[in-house]
Amino acid sequence: MNLLEVKDLSVSYGKFRAVDQVSFTLAGGQTLGLVGESGSGKSTTARAILRLVEPAGGQILFGGQDVIQLRGADLQKFRRRAQMVFQDPYSSLNPRRTVAQTVLEPRQVNALATQGWLDRLLQRVGLLAEHANRFPHQFSGGQRQRIAIARALASEPDLVVADEAVSALDVSIQAQVLNLLADLQRDLNLTILFISHDLAVIRQICSRVAVMYLGQMVELGPAEEVCQRPRHPYTANLVSSIPGSSRTVPLIRAEQKTSGGCVFAPRCWKAQSVCWQQRPPMQELESSHEVACYYPLTVEEVVTV
Amino acid sequence: MEPVLLVDNLSVAFPYRKTWLEAVRGVSFQLLPGETMALVGESGSGKSVTSSAVMGLIDPPARVQADRLLFEGKPLLRQSETEWRKLRGHKLSMIFQDPLTALNPVLKIGEQVMEPLQIHEGKDPTSARLEALAWLSRVGLNQPDRVFDSYPHQLSGGMRQRVVIAMALCCRPSVVIADEPTTALDVTVQAQILRLLRSLQDEVGMAVLLITHDLGVVEEVAHRVAVCYNGQVVETATCEELFSNPRHPYTRGLLDSIPRLDRPIGKLPSIPGTPPSLHEPLPGCPFQPRCGQRLDRCASQPAPMLEGVRCWLIEKEAALESAGG
Numbered sequence: 001m002n003l004l005e006v007k008d009l010s011v012s013y014g015k016f017r018a019v020d021q022v023s024f025t026l027a028g029g030q031t032l033g034l035v036g037e038s039g040s041g042k043s044t045t046a047r048a049i050l051r052l053v054e055p056a057g058g059q060i061l062f063g064g065q066d067v068i069q070l071r072g073a074d075l076q077k078f079r080r081r082a083q084m085v086f087q088d089p090y091s092s093l094n095p096r097r098t099v100a101q102t103v104l105e106p107r108q109v110n111a112l113a114t115q116g117w118l119d120r121l122l123q124r125v126g127l128l129a130e131h132a133n134r135f136p137h138q139f140s141g142g143q144r145q146r147i148a149i150a151r152a153l154a155s156e157p158d159l160v161v162a163d164e165a166v167s168a169l170d171v172s173i174q175a176q177v178l179n180l181l182a183d184l185q186r187d188l189n190l191t192i193l194f195i196s197h198d199l200a201v202i203r204q205i206c207s208r209v210a211v212m213y214l215g216q217m218v219e220l221g222p223a224e225e226v227c228q229r230p231r232h233p234y235t236a237n238l239v240s241s242i243p244g245s246s247r248t249v250p251l252i253r254a255e256q257k258t259s260g261g262c263v264f265a266p267r268c269w270k271a272q273s274v275c276w277q278q279r280p281p282m283q284e285l286e287s288s289h290e291v292a293c294y295y296p297l298t299v300e301e302v303v304t305v
Numbered sequence: 306m307e308p309v310l311l312v313d314n315l316s317v318a319f320p321y322r323k324t325w326l327e328a329v330r331g332v333s334f335q336l337l338p339g340e341t342m343a344l345v346g347e348s349g350s351g352k353s354v355t356s357s358a359v360m361g362l363i364d365p366p367a368r369v370q371a372d373r374l375l376f377e378g379k380p381l382l383r384q385s386e387t388e389w390r391k392l393r394g395h396k397l398s399m400i401f402q403d404p405l406t407a408l409n410p411v412l413k414i415g416e417q418v419m420e421p422l423q424i425h426e427g428k429d430p431t432s433a434r435l436e437a438l439a440w441l442s443r444v445g446l447n448q449p450d451r452v453f454d455s456y457p458h459q460l461s462g463g464m465r466q467r468v469v470i471a472m473a474l475c476c477r478p479s480v481v482i483a484d485e486p487t488t489a490l491d492v493t494v495q496a497q498i499l500r501l502l503r504s505l506q507d508e509v510g511m512a513v514l515l516i517t518h519d520l521g522v523v524e525e526v527a528h529r530v531a532v533c534y535n536g537q538v539v540e541t542a543t544c545e546e547l548f549s550n551p552r553h554p555y556t557r558g559l560l561d562s563i564p565r566l567d568r569p570i571g572k573l574p575s576i577p578g579t580p581p582s583l584h585e586p587l588p589g590c591p592f593q594p595r596c597g598q599r600l601d602r603c604a605s606q607p608a609p610m611l612e613g614v615r616c617w618l619i620e621k622e623a624a625l626e627s628a629g630g
Contacts, residue, residue: 037491038462140579141348170347170518175562175575182572197492200564204573227566241496242566243521 002061003028003158003191004049009058011041011048018044020215021058023282028158031185031192033202033223035238036212042195045212046161049193050082051075062159080106083152087164089144093136099147100132106155125150126180142173146180153184161193166201178204199238203227208288211235214263217282221289231285231296234264262293270295308335309479309512310359313373317351317358320366326583328354330536336480341506341513343523343544346533347559349580352516355533356482359514360399361389377479395425398473402485404465408457414441415453418472425476440471443508445501463494470501477509484516499525520563524548532556535580535591541613552614555592590617 004026011019019041026032034042047053049060051067060067062078070078083106086092093102100118119129125146136144145165152160162181166174182205185192196202202209203223211219211232219232230236261276262268268275274294282290315332318325329351336342344352358369361381374381376397384392393399398421401407409417418437422428428436434453441449444467457465466486473481486502487495503526506513515527523530523544530547532540532555540553551557558576578595581587590596593603600617611619 037493142579171520171559172347172562172576173579175564175573176577178564179573179575198564200566203566203570204564224570237493239566241493243495243499243519243525 001028002026003063004193005059005061006045006049007059007061009045009048009060010056011044011053012056017056018215019048019055022212022215022217023058024210024217024220026159026191026193028191029189030208031194031206033206033209034193034195034212035197035199035202035209037197037238039214040212041215042212043163046084046163046193046195050084050161051078080155081157082159082161083155083157085145085148085152085160085162085165088168089141089148090136090168092148093144095136098133098135099127099150102136102147103132103150103154106151121150121153124184125153126176140173141169142177145169145177149177149180149184153188157190159191159193161195163195164197165194167196167198174201181205199227200242211238216263216279216292218264218292219290220282221291225289229299231289231291232264232293233268233270233295233297236297306337307378308375309338309377310336310514311373311375312355312359313371315355315358315369315371315374317354317363317370318368320368321584325368327586328536328583329358330586332531332533332536332538334531334538334541336512336514338479338512339506339510340528341515341526342529342531343515343517343527344531344533344538345517345520345523347518347580349535349583350533351536352518352533353484356399356484356514356516360393360397360482391425394421394473395476396478397480398476398478398482400466400469400473400481400483400486403489404462404469405457407469408465410457412456413453414455414457414460414468418453418468418475421472421476436475437471440475441468443505444468444471444474445497462490463497466490466494466498467501470498470505474505474509474511478511480512480514482514482516485518486515487522488517488519495522502526520560532559536583537591537615538610539592539615552612552619553592553616554596554598554618558595590615 002025007023008021009019010017010021022045024032034045036042044053048055055068062082067078103121104118118132122129122131127143127146139147166177169177178201184190194202194206206223208221209223209226210217211226211234213234219226219235226235227239230239261278262280265271265275272295280292280294282292284290285296312335313333315329316327317329318327332351332355334342344355346352357363361384363369369382371382415437418440419433422433422436438449438453441452446452446464446467452460460468487498490498499522517523527544529543530541531538532553534555540556547556551560561574562576564573576595581591581594587593589604589606590608593599596603598618600621603617608615608617609620611623
């Protein structure tokens, strides 16, 4: 059963189309990564799903309900079931509130808070009960992100959206928080939409990954398969650009704009005239591995990549 | 070979509520002509403060001390501001992390690239212009004339960083300090910029001191590496050695905790705890509270630097070896 179903979602900021007809599904208890570079629309997609920005078109179904149509009490109820962890724990926590005030707020809204419950939640995210009355500035970046995670979990949500949740952390701390998220996901059977620019981080925590480029989805498939055998030229380029990667792909050219065709065509070494004229639809190459490309990398090409 | 930059026992401290916060505590390294050496570490490890001290960018009341701090054999400490100005941006230049703040938003790119050429090399406007255009195309900008007449906000992040690199290299420096040069950039752009830096290094022959938190970047471009932790260098090695045989427990923990595509998925090994605060320096090894292999003396005695590793385990190994044979 799909918890979240996104169909042809588009979001515009003025005339600029930040997200252009993106579709995917996320089953309950599953993890999906959205990967892309700046301007790929990955964060805007997440924000639209949580109704933090209004979509220009498309449909978002959450447990069968159309999120875009929700108003008033129904919208509040939805917000309780879908929570977010932001990138920067320095700006996402109110500096004048104690940990207890921050973490209990979503709970108090629902009048369910008790002291024992708070202690257990803090322990669950790797903090101590005595931390409850401290302020954010008394914590390190990693601990702050644990507080933000505790806040997100407080209303016992069905869906957690984590937007670059470990990107601001140092490597040794990042590993701790990634492990925490993976444990929580498994133990609480959380559904996570995990947004990151780092494919290796996504692979660590997600079973599936969607690759976005300039507002469009270009590849969607099992995380390990997309990382090891990328089929879209852009994904192949992304994988080979990761420092330390032994792979090489042809250099991509400088960015240009297209109208109508494939968004990656101006930079693609495989582009033919059809790529400039018509946007390639998502097509399934093998079971649950989809690519929006007329000339996806063949198996032989993937091996040499 | 004479090192082009020699840093011997550098310490930097900042005054804080009647005490001193020691951000860098006894850092030593040398940079040979034409090589790339990376200072790698996490937030608060002192890597950026070290680079600022080398560039003479730390002013009193902060305290910069060193047994020796030599650039091409000349002492840098106690230079006058006039001497610093002759050096900075000329033979010793810097590439900063964020190209948008490194560039002046109200000056055209061309004027900014011409400036070091006119000031340091005494070029007249016409020849400075020609050389600036040549540099803009050398750093891979497609339409140098158009970029020359643009303002920084009209360029993408990758293009801006190329401009910053052109400015840093146009006077053919002997040392460039690159402080997180690709951290603000997307990964595909990062790959292009790293490639560019390597090819320009072959051409210009400058030495690069690379400051970064990203071991992937280090692996990609550095010849040698110094790993920083809590204001100290804890391990120095060649790049191959460090990645194939890391010896300090911190280095090992750091390498293990990076998610990588070429590693089987599983729980990431992580380093427990957090780095110690500069407010309460530890008497022994600063990594000891997080270390899985600590010995009794680690908590009380600072570890000596042996074979490029600041760790008591190395001394223990050496003692065992000499006892055994």
